[in-house]
Amino acid sequence: MRETGRLQDLEEAVALAEALRPALHRLYRQLRREVEDPGISPLHALLLVAILRQPGIGVAELARLEKLRGPTISGHIKAMEREGLVTRAPPDPKDRRRSSLIVTDKGRALIKDMKQRRTDWLAFELAKLSPEARAAIRAAVGPLGDIGQ
Structure with missing residues (x-):
């Protein structure tokens, strides 16, 4: 049974x-x-958020985390450095090949602004729904957050 x-x-x-x-x-x-930002690609936004979550992450670790090739990530990080979004900390004395990545103030502001615009857009759309529909979504948030954990 x-x-x-x-x-x-x-x-x-x-x-x-x-x-x-x-x-x-x-x-x-x-x-x-x-809320696409013309000044940053979706991949660069993704990489910035990953670096924000793990300050000091190295390029190889970031490549593994995002399931991309090292040379691909390296090229994107160099472009993001030129744009002033990330910087590299001084090399680790134990492994001079590894340098830690850090999001700059400009990168932090860009991500904060993007998140705020997305939140504002979503809040505006949710406000259009009935109170019952918003309650159903509110009830689903917890279980949906559990998926993929």
Whole structure:
């Protein structure tokens, strides 16, 4: 009997995933489209956020974290340095090949502004919904946050 329950749970989860995935994808695309910053690429924004979360991360570690090749990341980091978004700390005395990456004040301000614009856009869209719809979304935030943890 329990086997039947598990199968029904799985079937229900598959149906929910099929309904949820396109909705989340559209929301994500719209959120990015509404607040794209012409001064920074989506990849550079992603890399800045990763460096902000792990100050002092090295280029090789960042490449592994973002599942990109080292030379690819290295080129992007050099461009971000030229733009004044990141800087390198002095080399580690134990490993002179490794230099830590740090987001500059300009990079921090850019990410803060981007996050604020995205929050503002999303708040405006949520305000258009009924109180019941907002309550349903509020109730879903916790479980959605648990996915992928």
